[in-house]
Amino acid sequence: xxxxxxVLKYASLVGAAVVMLLPLVVIVIAAAKTNDEYLHSGPFDxxxxxxxxxxxxxxxxxxxxxxxxxxxxxILAFSLVGSVLIGSMAAYALDRFTFRLRxxxxxxxxxxxxVPGVTTQVATFQVVNRLGLFNTRWSAIALFLGTDIISIYIxxxxxxxxxxxxxxxxxxxxxxxxxxYRRVILPLLKPAIATVVIVKGIAIYNExxxxxxxxxxxxxxxxxxxxxxxKGPFGARWEVISAGVVIVxxxxxxxxxxxxxWIYNGLTLGATK
Numbered sequence: 001x002x003x004x005x006x007v008l009k010y011a012s013l014v015g016a017a018v019v020m021l022l023p024l025v026v027i028v029i030a031a032a033k034t035n036d037e038y039l040h041s042g043p044f045d046x047x048x049x050x051x052x053x054x055x056x057x058x059x060x061x062x063x064x065x066x067x068x069x070x071x072x073x074x075i076l077a078f079s080l081v082g083s084v085l086i087g088s089m090a091a092y093a094l095d096r097f098t099f100r101l102r103x104x105x106x107x108x109x110x111x112x113x114x115v116p117g118v119t120t121q122v123a124t125f126q127v128v129n130r131l132g133l134f135n136t137r138w139s140a141i142a143l144f145l146g147t148d149i150i151s152i153y154i155x156x157x158x159x160x161x162x163x164x165x166x167x168x169x170x171x172x173x174x175x176x177x178x179x180x181y182r183r184v185i186l187p188l189l190k191p192a193i194a195t196v197v198i199v200k201g202i203a204i205y206n207e208x209x210x211x212x213x214x215x216x217x218x219x220x221x222x223x224x225x226x227x228x229x230x231k232g233p234f235g236a237r238w239e240v241i242s243a244g245v246v247i248v249x250x251x252x253x254x255x256x257x258x259x260x261x262w263i264y265n266g267l268t269l270g271a272t273k
Contacts, residue, residue, distance in 0.1 A: 024249070030242035031055050038239045055243035059230070063244055067219060068226035069251075072205060074137055075222065079144035079204055083151060084193050091155030092181050096167065109149040121213075128214060139214040140222075144204050151196045158192035159185070202252055223248050 030038060032047040032055070059065060094106060124143070125134075133139040162185065170180045208224040215221070221229065227248055230241050 027242045027245050030239050031246050033239050035237065035239060055240050056247060059240050059244035059247060063230055063240075064218070064221060064226050065223070065244065065247060068221050068223045071137060071215075071220055072222040075140050075144065075211075076201060076204055078141045080197055080201055082141075082145040083200055084196060086145070087151035087196060088155050088186060088189055088193070089181065091152045091159055092185055094152070095156050095159045096164075097177075109152060113149050125213070133214075135215060135217050135220065137215065137220060140207075140210050143210055143214070144200075144207075148200075151200060154195050154199075155189060155192050158189055162188050198256060201255065205252055 026043045029044070029047060032050050032052050033041070034048075034052065034054075037045075037047055094102065128134055128139050128142070131142075133142060166184050166188075167180050170184050175183065206224060207222075208228065211220075211222045211225050212228070215225075218229075227241075227244050230244055
């Protein structure tokens with residue numbers, strides 16, 4: 001029975017991996033094909049020349065993807081830095097300090113996650129428009145900058161593993177609350193920061209609705225809206241669209257590979273020894 005269970009376990013894992021990777025394989029194959037090859041071959045038929053990069057050049061240049069990467073990079077940089085600082089400060093205050101209405105504050109964060117975002121879009125749009133942020137990058141930055149309960153929860157979980165003795169030792173040396181946060185807590189939150197950057201960064205990178213609604217100018221297009229606009233000039237050129245999809249996927253893959261080692265890295269082990 002144990003052998004059967006092991007076989008079933010690995011078979012299910014292999015099956016799940018195939019289901020996840022199969023669409024990506026089809027897209028990579030299509031991106032290397034010419035238009036004639038794509039029209040007269042099956043999705044799993046290999047291209048005649050794997051070194052064909054014409055589709056990538058067309059997608060990058062004619063699709064305006066360079067502008068999309070620049071705008072996405074600016075929005076990501078401001079949004080992630082702000083989210084990490086605000087989220088870690090909020091988690092530090094909720095975990096380390098006891099104050100009135102502490103439970104109410106946590107409940108309000110949880111309540112906000114239960115409200116469907118689409119129900120507040122009219123009010124949100126009016127606020128953004130009144131602030132003069134409509135059709136600027138700052139509209140997306142302001143909306144992404146808000147710290148969600150997931151980020152706070154991640155920071156709180158890591159803070160619970162940071163011994164309070166470190167705070168007390170720093171306080172004895174004359175450090176105030178902000179100095180303890182900046183000099184002691186924040187450096188020890190690198191695994192949590194990496195986790196939040198990966199989770200929220202990918203969400204912002206893939207976000208379509210907010211940039212599409214609040215930044216309609218073509219020069220303000222991000223990666224998702226730039227790829228969406230392929231449906232116009234490249235509506236029948238699926239090999240070019242596939243090349244654009246591959247270009248969009250590569251940065252997230254590289255970012256995940258670069259940051260994943262921090263997620264489970266126990267930086268606080270032995271901190272009090």
